[in-house]
Amino acid sequence: MALVTTTEMFKKAYDGGYAIGAFNVNNMEIVQGITEAARDLEAPLILQVSKGARAYANHTYLVKLVEAAVIECPNIPIALHLDHGPDFETCKSCIDGGFTSVMIDASSKPFAENIEITKKVVEYAHDHGVVVEAELGALAGIEDDVKVSAEESHYTHPEEVQEFVEKTGCDSLAIAIGTSHGAYKFTAAQCTRNEKGELVPPPLRFDILDEVVKRLPGFPIVLHGSSSVPQEFVRMVNEFGGKMPDAVGIPEEQLRKAARSAVCKINIDSDLRLAMTGTIRKFMAEHPDKFDPREYLKPARAAIKELVSHKIVDVLGCDHKA
Template sequence: MPLVSPKQMFKGAYTGGYAIGAFNVNNMEIIQGIMEAGSEEQAPLILQVSAGAKKYAGLGYITKLMEAALLETDLPVVLHLDHGANFEICKEVIDGGFTSVMIDGSHLPFDENIALTKQVVEYAHDKGVWVEAELGRLAGVEEDVVSEEHIYTDPDEAVEFVERTGCDSLAIAIGTSHGAYKFTGVAKLDFERLDKIASLIPDFPIVLHGASSVVPEFVVMANEFGANIGGAKGVPEDLLRKAASKAVCKINIDTDIRLAMTAVIRKFMAENPTEFDPRGYLGEARKAVKEMVRHKITNVLGCSNKV
């Protein structure tokens, strides 16, 4: 099945009270694990590529791996650019066959963010490609995306932003953050702000970035086998499920995949000191990705059997 646009996915998610998982991919094992989980759960999927993944694997390798994955499934799958920093990278992946892009001008002044987003929208829409934009700023670190401050999305600005840019979906800031260290105190999301935005732009798909839960069992496992990631704390899954039942149609998940892979590989290497075949530990990592994604689909996103 060829790649699809998020349009129908998000329409179903909005009316059905669930969200689509947007899973970051970097290599073959991650893609395979995600695709296997989606197939078993009959869930629509968004596989997204960051600038860091593009640099690591190469755009050609990523797209060919996706072509291979699509040969073995009839699931609807979106290939999405995560955190496009400028018009040029968005244009490159649109021309390369991506069906969705995110242009991230959230670090810019309001009017400059609008101008950049509108430029991408005009090019993308001419090619039939979906555009996600961002308003507000998430604290934390994710590859090249770094912010020391959190700026919540202003509902009135969100309305103006969507009207002036023509973007198709909007990532907002309501308390999530990038990386493994999201909260120091009690975790909470600003659902009142989310509901206000949804009321002002009804039926419009909202996106949550920085939404990994940082599953404690994998933190414990990684630390048990030599890691030092104490204090890592993500977004509680019940809060994400609540967001998915509202206007949030896309939830980004990256850190949880990295953490699951790293913890399982550390455990495998410690328990199998004579093993040097990469297929051994990468095979276990692939299984961990699959189970992580299945868990998210069934218990957090609520999108099982939505194909």
Template sequence: MALVTTTEMFKKAYHGGYAVGAFNVNNMEIVQGITEAAGELKSPVILQVSKGARAYANHTYLVKLVEAAVIENPDIPIALHLDHGDSFELCKSCIDGGFTSVMIDASSKSFEDNIAVTKQVVEYAHAHGVVVEAELGTLAGIEDEVVVESGHESYTRPEEVEEFVDRTGCDSLAIAIGTSHGAYKFTPDQCTRNADGILVPPPLRFDVLEECMKRLPEFPIVLHGSSSVPQEFVKMVNQYGGNMPDAVGIPEEQLRKAAELAVCKINIDSDIRLAMTGNIRKYMAEHPDHFDPRQYLKPARQAVKDMVAHKIVNVLGSNGKA
């Protein structure tokens, strides 16, 4: 099976009450861990590459790693997606370079400018058999080059979504309902604390999601910034020399609810990073005499695989849907 677009993935997910996981990739071990989990669980999967990942690993290396994963996992659909493309030129480069899906994120611009840039990308992408994700509303947090300070985020306005989709022709739409980028999604002042002293974030705005669903029937919705920041890995990082106070994410039960509605794609990155980093720190502390990267990257790769398997089964519900 060759790389696919997300069109059929999203159609099946929408009507099946599940979401497809979009996991950010930066190196071989991450690609392997994600696709091994998806392959064993017979789940469709989206491997997404950010502008920062291309700068770090090189476009060609990443594409070839993903193509190798397709060869190794011929029974599951795999899409290669550009995450947070910030210009027509970047999107064009990825379209020309083998990606099957791109995101143009012009959400920081005015409504009219967002439409103009998105439409330009859509026209080029569709002419080359590639699908386009766009965004309305802005998420707080930090992810690679995407930086929005807390207090400057804005929820998606449901009354704008129909016009936006009609005028741009985009294939899916990322909306802002209270998710946030990175591992520090909310300040302590925005949260409450449970009996164990753990920060509890404000609930997602399902009213915004449901109103968008009404206005865009059977149209795939995307959630960015949807890592849950598992506290066991935050503790592991901190136990072995890290310093991550008050890192908190989106509760998994809320993401599962979103997946049962119109959300067909859920982006997950920070949870993979935490699982990898926690296990590498632990391995280094327990084996100070080891220096072979294969020694500490092997458990890190397994941690990615275990994390993705957990998300597929317990959050996305996409297992067995390939």
């Protein structure tokens, strides 16, 4: 099976009340852990690459790693997606370079300019058989070159979505309903604390999602910044030399609720990083004599596979939907 677009994936996900996981990839072990989990659970899959990942690993290496995954996992559909494309040139480079889906993120621009930029990408992408994700609203947090302060962030305005989609022709839309990029999604002041003293983030704005669905019936919605920041990995990082106080993410039950609605794509990145880093820190602390990267990357890869398996079954609900 060759790389696919997300069109058929999203139609099935919308009708079936589940979401597709869009997992960020940066190296071979991350690609392997994700795709092995999806293969074993027969789950459709989106592997996505950011501008920062392309700068780190090189466009060609990443594409070839994903193409290898397609060969190794012939029973599942896999899409290759550009995450947070900052401009037309980056999107064009990925479209010309083998990606089947791109995101143009002009959400920081005024509404009319966002439409103009997005429409230009859509026209080029559609001419080349590639689909386009766009964004309305601004998520707080940090992801690679995307840095939005709490003051700059704002929820999606539902009254704008229909005009935006009609004028741009985009294929899916990322909205802001309270998710946030990175492992530090919320300040302590934004959260409450439970009986264990753990931070509890504010709930997602499902009222905004519901209003968007009314205005765009049947249209696939995307959630960025949707890592749950598993506390077992935060504790592991901290126990073995790290320093991540008050790192907190999006509760998984809220993401599952969103997946049962119109959300067809849920982005997950920070959780993968935590699983890999925590596992490597633990291994190195327990085996200070080891220096072979294969020895500490093997359990890190296994941790990613276990994490992604959990997300597919318990959060996304897309197991056996390939």
